[in-house]
Amino acid sequence: MITLQLNGEQHTYDGDPSVPLLWVLRDEFGLTGTKFGCGEGLCGACTVHLAGAAVRSCQIAAGDAAGKPIVTIEGLDPHGDHIVQRAWRETNAPQCGYCHAGQIMQAAALLAAHPKPTEAEVFATMAGNICRCGCYQRIAEAIHLAATGA
Ligand code: FES
Ligand code: FES
Numbered sequence: 001m002i003t004l005q006l007n008g009e010q011h012t013y014d015g016d017p018s019v020p021l022l023w024v025l026r027d028e029f030g031l032t033g034t035k036f037g038c039g040e041g042l043c044g045a046c047t048v049h050l051a052g053a054a055v056r057s058c059q060i061a062a063g064d065a066a067g068k069p070i071v072t073i074e075g076l077d078p079h080g081d082h083i084v085q086r087a088w089r090e091t092n093a094p095q096c097g098y099c100h101a102g103q104i105m106q107a108a109a110l111l112a113a114h115p116k117p118t119e120a121e122v123f124a125t126m127a128g129n130i131c132r133c134g135c136y137q138r139i140a141e142a143i144h145l146a147a148t149g150a
Pocket of ligand 1: 036047059
């Protein structure tokens, strides 16, 4: 049995600790905001925060996340009002929306570490988050808005 710190609460998980965190989040704890895209660490749809860093939850065994704070899109802000979420709404960033929990979690981790990122930093950080709908321009605008309040 392992203990997972999910969105500020302690939970126990007595399943296979080698199962990817993504599936434990979704299937065991109902945190379905975190999406499955590729399962190979290549798309970013499954991005969550682990000990404050953006990670691909499809690539982390649940056991390796034990005891560390995990934040999913559901826990980013109790009212869905994180500065990045507000900027996303303001810019109507999503199209189908599938990739956006991962995009938002990646952007939130970036701004937590670098509140005023350069365009190059934004591009480099977000390059691993794929959007099949091609919303990249609005995503960049949303991050700029969140970073500058402009
Ligand atoms: S589902 Fe994890 S990176 Fe694509
Ligand atoms: S909005 Fe559809 S995949 Fe990004």
